[in-house]
Amino acid sequence: xxxxxVAPTKPYAMDLARAVAAILPLAERARALHELVExxxxxxxxxxESVAKGVAYHHGSLSRDIQAAIEVAIxxxxxxxxxxxxxxxxxxxxxxxxxxxxxxGSWGASGFSEYITGATLLNAIGRAGRAARETxxxxxxxxxxxxxxxxxxxxxxxxVDLAAIxxxx
Numbered sequence: 001x002x003x004x005x006v007a008p009t010k011p012y013a014m015d016l017a018r019a020v021a022a023i024l025p026l027a028e029r030a031r032a033l034h035e036l037v038e039x040x041x042x043x044x045x046x047x048x049e050s051v052a053k054g055v056a057y058h059h060g061s062l063s064r065d066i067q068a069a070i071e072v073a074i075x076x077x078x079x080x081x082x083x084x085x086x087x088x089x090x091x092x093x094x095x096x097x098x099x100x101x102x103x104x105g106s107w108g109a110s111g112f113s114e115y116i117t118g119a120t121l122l123n124a125i126g127r128a129g130r131a132a133r134e135t136x137x138x139x140x141x142x143x144x145x146x147x148x149x150x151x152x153x154x155x156x157x158x159x160v161d162l163a164a165i166x167x168x169x
Contacts, residue, residue, distance in 0.1 A: 001097025002074050005083040008103045010059040016102060017050045017057035017083040027054030033073040040066060058084035098138040
């Protein structure tokens, strides 16, 4: 079934989607989305090349119509893989079988910042095996570190971790 890969940043999502697409053949089932992307963004846009192979990236800087078309395409079987920032983990009901959390943060000037944790992490893994479409789901948490049983503690967040605070309130 389709795979959602959750990436920590927009550049990470774009690069990973391009890397996955580079090893895949053209995907005829993605033709409609590919044509839309070419019309709206141009044939030389990096998303056009990936989509032609059944792989898309999704992030908040894409126009809303392209985001929606990607969401529809994965639901209709036009895409095999979507690499997304957390834009697809909150409120979008995607019919994916597998979710891969590619990284839970990123490196910056002050070291590693981990921000796909708590409620964000649970939302991400909750996309695997969507009701009425899949009978099971797979979750892969990719960690670039030695195995540590404590890594699984993050799957049982505290009430503080799960607190959602509105910026609008």
